[in-house]
Amino acid sequence: MTTRAAPTEIAIHKPAERMGFFTDTTVCIGCKACEVACKQWNDLPADGARFGKGGSYDHTGALGASTWRHVRFVEIDGGHLPDIPAVGRGRTDLGGSGSGDLDLVAVAAQRANRGGADAAIDVAAAVAAMDDWLFMSDVCKHCTNAGCLDACPTGALIRTEFETVVLQADVCNGCGYCVPACPFGVVARDPADGRAAKCTLCYDRLQDGLEPACAKSCPTDSIQFGLYDELVEIAARRVGELHARGIADAYLYGAADEPADELAGGLGAFFLLTEPPERYGLPAQAESPIQENVIPATAAAYGAALLAAAGAAAAFLGAGRRPLPRGRGARARRRAIRGWSR
Amino acid sequence: MTRRDTTPALGTHGEPGDWRRSAPGAHVALQRARWQDAAWSYLFKDDTRYAATAPADMDVVAQVNRRMRGGDLGPVHGPVLNAPVWTWQVPLYFWCGGVATGSWFVSAACDLAGDHRSAAIARKVALAAVAPSPALLIADLGRPARFLNMLRIFKPRSPMNLGTWSLVAFSGLATAAVGADVLGRSRAARAIGGANVVIGGYVGSYAGVLLAATAVPLWARSRLFLGPIFVCTAAATGAAATRLTLVAAGLPIGHPTRSALGGIEAGAMAGELLLSSINERRLGRAGLSLEHGAAGRIFRAATWGMRGGLVLHLMRGRLGPRAHHAASVCYLAAGLALRYAWVHAGRESARDDEAVARVARAAVTVDDRVSGGRRQQRLVASTRAPRAARRLRRGPAELVRRASLLAERALGQSHSVVGRSGTGGSGATPRASAGS
Numbered sequence: 001m002t003t004r005a006a007p008t009e010i011a012i013h014k015p016a017e018r019m020g021f022f023t024d025t026t027v028c029i030g031c032k033a034c035e036v037a038c039k040q041w042n043d044l045p046a047d048g049a050r051f052g053k054g055g056s057y058d059h060t061g062a063l064g065a066s067t068w069r070h071v072r073f074v075e076i077d078g079g080h081l082p083d084i085p086a087v088g089r090g091r092t093d094l095g096g097s098g099s100g101d102l103d104l105v106a107v108a109a110q111r112a113n114r115g116g117a118d119a120a121i122d123v124a125a126a127v128a129a130m131d132d133w134l135f136m137s138d139v140c141k142h143c144t145n146a147g148c149l150d151a152c153p154t155g156a157l158i159r160t161e162f163e164t165v166v167l168q169a170d171v172c173n174g175c176g177y178c179v180p181a182c183p184f185g186v187v188a189r190d191p192a193d194g195r196a197a198k199c200t201l202c203y204d205r206l207q208d209g210l211e212p213a214c215a216k217s218c219p220t221d222s223i224q225f226g227l228y229d230e231l232v233e234i235a236a237r238r239v240g241e242l243h244a245r246g247i248a249d250a251y252l253y254g255a256a257d258e259p260a261d262e263l264a265g266g267l268g269a270f271f272l273l274t275e276p277p278e279r280y281g282l283p284a285q286a287e288s289p290i291q292e293n294v295i296p297a298t299a300a301a302y303g304a305a306l307l308a309a310a311g312a313a314a315a316f317l318g319a320g321r322r323p324l325p326r327g328r329g330a331r332a333r334r335r336a337i338r339g340w341s342r
Numbered sequence: 343m344t345r346r347d348t349t350p351a352l353g354t355h356g357e358p359g360d361w362r363r364s365a366p367g368a369h370v371a372l373q374r375a376r377w378q379d380a381a382w383s384y385l386f387k388d389d390t391r392y393a394a395t396a397p398a399d400m401d402v403v404a405q406v407n408r409r410m411r412g413g414d415l416g417p418v419h420g421p422v423l424n425a426p427v428w429t430w431q432v433p434l435y436f437w438c439g440g441v442a443t444g445s446w447f448v449s450a451a452c453d454l455a456g457d458h459r460s461a462a463i464a465r466k467v468a469l470a471a472v473a474p475s476p477a478l479l480i481a482d483l484g485r486p487a488r489f490l491n492m493l494r495i496f497k498p499r500s501p502m503n504l505g506t507w508s509l510v511a512f513s514g515l516a517t518a519a520v521g522a523d524v525l526g527r528s529r530a531a532r533a534i535g536g537a538n539v540v541i542g543g544y545v546g547s548y549a550g551v552l553l554a555a556t557a558v559p560l561w562a563r564s565r566l567f568l569g570p571i572f573v574c575t576a577a578a579t580g581a582a583a584t585r586l587t588l589v590a591a592g593l594p595i596g597h598p599t600r601s602a603l604g605g606i607e608a609g610a611m612a613g614e615l616l617l618s619s620i621n622e623r624r625l626g627r628a629g630l631s632l633e634h635g636a637a638g639r640i641f642r643a644a645t646w647g648m649r650g651g652l653v654l655h656l657m658r659g660r661l662g663p664r665a666h667h668a669a670s671v672c673y674l675a676a677g678l679a680l681r682y683a684w685v686h687a688g689r690e691s692a693r694d695d696e697a698v699a700r701v702a703r704a705a706v707t708v709d710d711r712v713s714g715g716r717r718q719q720r721l722v723a724s725t726r727a728p729r730a731a732r733r734l735r736r737g738p739a740e741l742v743r744r745a746s747l748l749a750e751r752a753l754g755q756s757h758s759v760v761g762r763s764g765t766g767g768s769g770a771t772p773r774a775s776a777g778s
Contacts (some may be wrong), residue, residue: 002602008747019377043351060420074419138486143736150743151775153503154491155750174484176427177502180556180692183702185423192346194484209373209378225380236398239406241391251406258404261411278418281695283702284411289557290499293565293740297554298501301569305443305543308577312447314604316455319602321679341459 005144005265009159014157016161019206021215021269022235023137025280026242026250028222030071030135034214035060038069040214041202049234053232062281063192069139069214074279136280137223139214140165140186140199141254142268144286150290151181156196163228164201164268172196176235183264183286195276201269230269232256235272242272253282264288311331372598383738415703419694422702423557424579426688428482433681435478436549437579439509440572442472443546444580448606450539452599453532460599462523463591464584469516471583472545477510492584494755499746501555513539546576549681553688554635559628559701560691561684567621568684574614579677581606582670595663604666607673608655611648618645629698637687640679647676 004018038044044066054062056073063070069091086312130148144162151158151163156171167187177197178187187198210216215225224231232255243248251274254267263286277284300316324334349355359548361692372379434570480489493510497503515538551570553561561568585603593600632641651672658666691697 006744006747008744008751045346064424072419073647086595131765141491146440150499151502151555153497153500153506155495155497156491171488171491172485172496173488175492175502176481176484177500177552179424179690180426180558180561182424183557184536185421185622187426189427189484190348193348196484206377208370209375209377209379210370211377215380226377233398234393236400236403237393237395239403240394240396240398243402243406245395245599249405249410250409252403253407253411256403257407263409273410276413278416278422281419283422283699284415285702285704286557290555291740291743292499293555293562294499294501294551297551297565297569298548299546300566301550301573302543305547305569305572305576308444308546308573308610309447309450309539309543311609312451312577312581312602313454315602315605315609316451316457316599319598319605320455322598322601325596330596333594333596337597340592340594340597340599341457 005159005163009149010161010163011158012161014161016163018163018268019201019225020142020164020228020230020231020267021201022226022255022272023139023269024222024224024235024238024272025134025136026247026274027219027220028071028135030073030133031219032060032071033217033219034069034137034223035067035071037213037217038199039066041205042068042159042200044068063138063140063186063188063198064189065188065193065197066252068151069196072134072136072138072280074136075274076134076136076275076279093141134275134279136273137214138280139269140201141184141264142199142201142272143263143286144265144268145288145291146264147181147183147288147290148178148187148196150288151177153167153177160203160206162201162205162206164206166200166203167196167198169195169197177289181289183283183289185281197268203309232270234338238272242274247274251275261285299341373744404709415699418695418699419699421693422695422698423692425690425692426556426558426685428685430682431478431482432677435482435687436572436681436685437678438471438475438478438680439545439549440576441513441579441583441674442468442475442516443542443573444577444582444610445471445584446512446535446538446542447577448581448584448603450535451602453535453601455598457597457599458528458532460584460588460593461535462520462528462531463588465516465520465523465531466589467584468542468580469513471580471678472509472516473514475513479506479509494776495750497746499743501548501552505552506542508544508548512538512545515541518718524658546580547573553684556688557698558688558692559694560625560631561627561688563628563701564621567617571614571617571621571680574610574617575677575680578673581610582673585668586670587663589663589667591729604655604658607670608652609765611652611673611676615645615648615652627700628694629689630697631690631694632683635690637683637690640686641683644676644679646684647672647679651676 010269039046047060047064047067049059051059053056053059058071058072058073058077062068072120129165144163146157146159146165148167149159150174153175154171154173156173157167158166158168160166174189174194174196176196176258179189181187187196201212202210205212211225215223224234226234232252236256239250239252250272252270253273254263254270257263257266265288270284271280273280273282324330324337364624372661383461391693434467445464445468448469449461452461476489480486483489492506493501496507497504506525515534519531519534519538522528522534547569550572554565554568558564564571581603584598585607588599625632631637651669654661654672658669
């Protein structure tokens with residue numbers, strides 16, 4: 001069931017097994033401890049203090065060169081951001097004290113009871129009426145068929161003994177080809193640094209037998225790390241449990257697929273989701289763009305080039321066969337034409 | 343943002359880590375064998391109902407996976423892709439490479455037709471066009487000093503790598519051929535020139551492959567057309583540049599070379615217009631970025647430049663040779679504008695989350711209809727056949743990947759990374775290794 005990278009692709013030959021992440025979004029609380037742990041361990045800069053990126057209460061916005069873990073905040077109903085002081089365009093009559101604190105229950109109650117000021121506030125109903133809010137800790141997928149790895153012209157991107165995809169920062173020359181080659185929008189080039197960067201699945205920690213920083217810090221174990229096969233097994237049992245509880249839409253993104261449905265040959269870091277993938281900014285289907293397109297594109301392009309060369313030759317041979325200008329006035333031109341080649 | 347201090351906490355900037363363990367084979371504090379430190383969680387124990395205790399039915403899981411990733415496209419919460427980061431040098435480099443290729447084709451054809459004087463001039467034009475290419479290619483890199491890393495491996499599956507190698511080979515052979523011309527060894531120059539056509543074919547066309555082999559919807563959906571479109575403009579711009587140069591060098595009116603060059607220009611540009619219009623029709627939602635915004639304006643300008651050039655070409659009998667020269671200039675400008683439009687539109691297309699999601703969905707649901715606007719009736723054909731056909735089609739892709747890996751291995755380059763400790767550099771500094 002589980003898929004493997006081609007053994008010939010593995011660049012570092014040490015006995016090891018495939019390691020991966022299983023990110024269970026149903027237990028994620030959106031605390032962003034994983035982001036902070038990742039930044040601390042990997043010596044990455046902050047993303048700035050602008051609040052409200054990505055249509056929700058988010059500082060980070062998206063995965064990037066300096067953000068290798070990103071907790072996506074997904075507002076289900078188009079994202080009603082209450083005007084709270086913390087967002088900076090505040091209305092203070094919503095239960096916020098004006099100091100940036102917010103009583104979400106009071107906000108919900110007020111929204112539910114709008115119109116009837118005297119009505120008793122049914123807090124439970126108000127909370128039930130609140131918009132759904134999804135959290136998902138996004139990360140590099142460490143694909144089996146990795147587009148970035150196929151694209152990299154310098155060999156900076158390699159497959160490690162753990163079958164993860166790692167970018168060697170001391171080899172990368174910043175050509176930027178891996179950026180559009182990633183179907184998940186993970187790799188990015190750092191404008192300050194000039195090189196591309198992405199999650200290494202804490203390769204340095206793995207080598208010393210330690211769990212990656214984000215998984216270590218996750219307080220609810222939404223991010224689980226371990227042997228890939230074991231993770232798939234746990235994830236499938238988790239799906240079974242959620243189905244038994246009536247959450248029929250719980251599914252795995254990137255693991256336990258039929259071979260024809262696999263995402264990029266199977267994702268080393270896969271997810272348990274409850275909404276269609278586009279809600280989380282993930283494509284419904286993905287494959288290494290290089291493996292998918294290079295052969296037909298090269299065949300068409302090189303074939304056209306050969307045709308063009310043949311066409312040029314034909315044009316010259318055809319033009320050479322045409323008679324030279326005739327008539328009295330054309331004598332000088334004929335002489336000039338003959339004179340050119342001498 | 344760009345003025346950030348990127349000095350790593352440990353080690354030297356941009357160099358591999360050079361830490362050492364306190365003792366050989368020493369363990370890090372808190373490390374437990376086989377990553378057992380990852381298994382602390384209360385979730386794994388039996389007293390929670392985190393996961394079902396019975397083994398899961400994998401068929402059921404596969405089914406629900408398929409159901410949730412199929413069906414109609416719902417709301418998209420982007421961003422899905424990261425947009426390409428290439429700057430203005432890249433389309434200019436594509437153009438230079440195209441002119442060089444076109445001129446080289448022309449020079450080989452001149453030789454074939456027996457006009458060696460024109461062939462030698464065309465080779466010089468090609469060399470002049472290819473000369474700024476390396477500089478442009480290097481200037482676009484995030485770390486220009488590391489350009490030679492491109493040549494540390496031979497990796498046929500990466501169009502960028504193969505393209506760099508072919509550019510190196512092409513410019514080397516072009517220099518040799520021009521050198522032979524200068525030294526009066528015209529037979530050697532002709533032989534080298536003929537051989538270089540094979541490499542030039544890739545230099546002029548790989549830009550299309552490079553763009554097509556990405557996740558950007560516009561480029562990926564045009565994968566069968568981008569290469570031929572770039573080849574057509576390469577042939578036209580190369581012939582135009584050569585024609586103008588030859589005319590300046592005194593190639594007389596009525597000379598077969600002159601009329602052949604005019605025919606190549608016009609034929610190639612007509613071919614481009616035809617290919618472009620077919621491609622636009624089948625792009626669907628992914629083609630919007632080629633119609634709107636700055637990219638759309640540049641693209642329309644390029645198309646009108648080509649059309650204008652063709653009109654001038656057709657009216658050259660009445661307007662005289664100057665009109666024909668103007669047509670050549672039109673082709674050159676239109677070729678450059680076209681490359682800028684394609685690269686720029688790709689950037690916009692990657693940011694078009696809806697298009698990205700639609701193109702991805704086409705693999706699961708073939709009946710992906712475009713909504714909105716005048717394109718409402720058009721059916722977006724699937725780029726990928728579902729299921730069984732997809733597996734079949736993976737065969738050749740896997741073959742090339744394996745062949746590339748074999749080539750890399752045979753040349754012994756994929757081993758050169760082994761032995762580096764960790765990932766090195768500022769990216770992942772191994773702070774906890776080696777117990778203190």
